[in-house]
Amino acid sequence: CESKCESECECESKCECESKCECESESEFEWECESKCESECESESESEFECECDFPGPCEPEDLIDGIIFAANYLGSTQLLSNKNPSKGTRMSQAQEALTQVKSQDGDSQTVTEVDLFISTKAVKVMNADSQETLMDSALRSISYIADIGSIVVLMARTRMAGTSSQDCSEADLSCSEGPRRYRMICYVFESEDAQLIAQSIGQAFSVAYREFLRANGINPKDLSQKQYSDIINSQEMYNDDLVHFSNSDNCKELELEKQKGESLGVVIVESGWGSILPTVILANMLNSGPAARSGKLSVGDQIMSINNTSLVGLPLATCQGIIKGLKSQVQVKLSIVSCPPVTTVLIKRPNLKFQLGFSVQNGIICSLMRGGIAERGGVRVGHRIIEINGQSVVAMPHEKIVQTLSVSVGEINMKTMPAVMFRLLTGQEIPVYI
Incomplete structure (x- = not known):
């Protein structure tokens, strides 16, 4: 993008998997994970995953998987209320409003913090450049909009639903009786000479994340369009939805x-x-x-x-x-x-072995999770210790046996998990340090 660039990251399906990111400016760019470019980039390779034209942008796809870092100045943040799917014009107006609010917070004595902006296919993180303390850590799927305005980047992350209490309604001057759901957006404002590259990189990360999402579930986009796969995922209910x-x-x-x-x-x-x-x-x-x-x-x-x-x-x-x-x-x-029980109940619906589970386990602990996949929809959480699989205790089961049990399981897979630290505390493996 040679001029002001707006990047909109919208989740198309109910589970809001990383499926689409659009970058709109005077020379409109679209980054879409669809098979519409097949005729332009056909090759004799077995998989279209390697087709680079699916991922236009300033970064190598592999770099985005590992994560890249941009230097920026953090100017501040503010909160706005927004409908779930506002128009692109409304998005840009919200970004401008956020910038105005942040600039007016401190006036001429505005505090600027030097930060490292980390972008990957899983998350967007902001770390203090000196101490490396994490100031913000948002899953990529929670990013709703990115706008670069000159040297300014406005990053908007969706949090919880707003307007669900009388206090929320009075603050926003809303009616609690009827009307569309509104979401609370946290808007982070940065200044960087790489503002356009930052916006484009986040947009590209959505496309690469979608490719990895398909790969983790054993699907070749050449054989299954984005809409078809979304239909499969949407047919599964979100189990134990928070x-x-x-x-x-x-x-x-x-x-x-x-x-x-x-x-x-x-x-x-x-x-x-x-x-x-x-x-x-x-x-x-x-x-x-x-x-x-x-x-x-x-x-x-x-x-x-x-x-x-x-x-x-x-x-x-x-x-x-x-x-x-x-x-x-x-x-x-x-x-x-x-109030929540200490044990989390998980129900994964796996039609057949073609669908990879989309999470990894090390010594009984879930250490990674593919956003939007069948495991996340089933309630799997990173950092949790697996206690049971289909009614069978796996607490004393060797790692290899756990992996084998999961890899061959199809249909409904029932699991019970809890945070690994909590498990160690409850079983006396770790001494509690009370605060």
């Missing part, structure tokens, strides 16, 4: 805990795991004599959404731990939680 569970008012609780001044809360928290729709922390253990356990209001497995009105959703584990440690001087703590 949003469904979290939207049940019976599971959502506002709690107040009493404690002594100088007393720690007495908890151990772990990450919910990549694959959970709302990334937050899970209560993994409680000190028997601590305030959390004494209250009788909390259980191992509960997901903590906020503490004293500070949201923990999307924050790094270390940041969440720091917030809890900072409660020592307080005598009352307000928690917003979602």
Whole structure:
């Protein structure tokens, strides 16, 4: 793109797999993972995965799989409410509005932070250039829009649904009775001389991610169009969907805990795991004599959404731990939680062996997951320890046997998992460090 470039990343199917990214400017570019370019790039290779014309952009596809880094200045962030699928003109207006809001936050004394912007087919991360502390970590599928305006890049990431409470409705001046669902967008604003390359690279990452998505599921795009594959995936229900569970008012609780001044809360928290729709922390253990356990209001497995009105959703584990440690001087703590069992139930529907499961296991622990695949739709989460497969305990099963069991399983595959750290704590393999 030789001038201002807008990159829109829209998820076409219900599961929002990485399927399409469009880059629109005076010379319109489209990056689409379809087989429409077959006539232009036919070869005698067995797979069309290697056809480079499927992935136009500034980067080598293999580099995007590993991840690339751009230097940028982080100017700030703001939040906006948006319909699920606004027009491209509306997207650009939102990007302009975000830029205006961020610039007006500090005026002439605007704080600028030098950062490394990491882009891959799995995630977009922002790290402090000096300390390498992670400031933002969003799955690629959550990125809704990227706009570059001169040397400015606006990156918009969709978070939870908005307008689901009376507070949300009053803030946005919305009617809670009827109307389209609205989503809360976090807009990150950066400045970089590589603004156009950053926008194009994220767009290209969607195309490459779609190729890997097909490859992981044993599908050649030459034999199956994007729409056909989306139909297959959409025919499978999202099992144990977090949003469904979290939207049940019976599971959502506002709690107040009493404690002594100088007393720690007495908890151990772990990450919910990549694959959970709302990334937050899970209560993994409680000190028997601590305030959390004494209250009788909390259980191992509960997901903590906020503490004293500070949201923990999307924050790094270390940041969440720091917030809890900072409660020592307080005598009352307000928690917003979602009651969840410590064990996660997974149901993978695998029609036949042609469909790869789309996740990898090491010593019983799920260590990687393909976004949008049958495993994610079944509730698989990275960092979880597999406890059971089809009713059979695999806790003491050798790694090779677990892999063999999974590789030959078809139909409905039932699993029970829990965060690996929680498993080690509950089984006495790890000594808890309470905060």
